Amino acid sequence: MESPVTFDRLYEGAKRFARLAMEAHADEDQEVFLLHAGVSVERLAKAALVLVHPTLLTEVNGKDDMLLHLAGAVTKAPARIRTIGASTAIGRLRKMDVLPQKPSNEADDLDGLIELRNGVAHLGTGDVEDYLGTFTATVDKLLRHVRQDRGSFWEAWSETAQVVLDDRTDRLQKAVRLRVSQARHRFRRRFGQLPEGAVQGVAQAVSERGLIVVEVGPAKALFQTLSQCPACDQESAALFLAVGENSLLFVMELTAEGLLCELCGFHLASTEEVEAVGLPSTVQYSMEDLTQIVAEGRNAAESHATLKLALQARFNADNSF
Template identity: 60%
Template sequence: MESPISFDHLATGARDFARLALEAHARGETEVFLLEAGVSIERLAKAALVRVNPVLLVELSSRQDDALLHLAGATDLPKKLRTVGAQTAIDRLRKMDVLPSKDEELDTLIQLRNGVAHLGTSVPEDFLEPFVESVCLLLDHMGISREKFWGPWDELVRVALDDRADRLQKDVRLRLHQASLRAEARFADMPEGTPEHLASIVAQRGLVVVEVDRAGGALFQALTRCPACRTEAAALFLRAPNTALLFDMELTAEGLWCDLCQLHLATTEEVDLAGLATTARYTAEDLIQIGRPGDTLAPDVLSYARRRLPDDSF
């Protein structure tokens, strides 16, 4: 039987798990991301050790004569083959100056991977950056092409590693790229024009009142082209202050949601960073809906439209 402890086998496995990790991250599946990312780093770290000498995978804390002999090329694959864990492999690479001597985020990622595997975890922090940074360090050390390793996720990795962007700017760019890849994967095997056809079905055109809050004004929804999947299927949420006149409103964008690629923008600043205008002018004539039969929204809108503004001379 061919030994699974080979450079090509470990590097290929690391690549596959790395891409799975990024797919899980794009879907917001934190635990799956941590599992896949941890496995990817472990396999790539072991590949780096094997590149030097396979015996560097031997665990020293217990008798591993069979593993030592096999990895030295003296025997066939034993029935049980135990090698070092991820943390030991990383520590050995640190002693070889391949990885930084201190990287708390990488250590935490490996610990969380182990925690997810055994008990599950809830992690508020995002470990995408330490994951791709560590992987790229190992790739560069072994002379493996980043572009070939990451495949369709290469541009996303470039964004994650871009030190020129601030945290929010980078976060929005990552979300845009992830949403774009989700849309590509979703419609890859469908006929040309399917996204646009679906957009024409699900998209709600015109200006729609979502809610009226006498303290905060009215919230509207308008159709816009999604900055990620480029289909006209995104709902842009716009707010009018409580002093606005319905016959001439300047609305401020407060967020966005696309049904086709699941892109979500939550603030005016995020909308701006996505390349969309943050203000728009509408009048009452643009309204196509102020509520459904039986709900309580329509009276609120009518009351809002007819109210007397401060210093109103009409």
């Protein structure tokens, strides 16, 4: 009977949990991400040790059963398969100069990832630092050591892993590119099996067209309008626009402040992020372009013309067009 502790089994397990970790991170489920990322690193670290010799997975506890089995001295596996934990595997790889050694930021971050994985498994955890970079960089080092292709390991998540590993772009560009990649994966997962044309129907059903007043405040008003999503390329994203109190009403210069796509969940949270995906940061509209007002405190029975006047009154003391 083949031993369950082999490079192939450990490597395939690491791949599976790596993809689950990436999916959880894209869904913003930090606890599930930490669990799967920690398991993936542990299995890939053990796979690297097995390539040297299977006995490197044995605990030093005075019992010989597992040691003899992994050394090939006995063919029958022990009734209870017990190998070293993640921290010990990482420690042995550090002694072999495969992973960053202490003291270093890389080593501390990797230890933090494993500690949080253990904490989630036993007690749960609150808001924590994002360890996606640490996870991806560690996997990359181990893949190079065991001479496995990055693309075949990450498969559908190869683009996302490359974005995380790329250090040629600034932090904002990198964050936006990561969100684009994750949103594209979510879109494929949700709509990849639908027939041609069905996605467009869904987009039309969830999208609101025209220029809509979302909120009116003392200093500015917030609008939304329909935009093509930079991630899934569907005309399904709400582009949020703001105008200050001193703006002209017939020719309003609106500043893009964010974006949210209902189909893939892609979002932008600032003018700088809007510019980073190639969308214009300013657009021009007039009050005549308004199609709907959903600002809080408005009576739905009020006429469109009355709402326009009410909005204008917030900007102009004379209440006139």
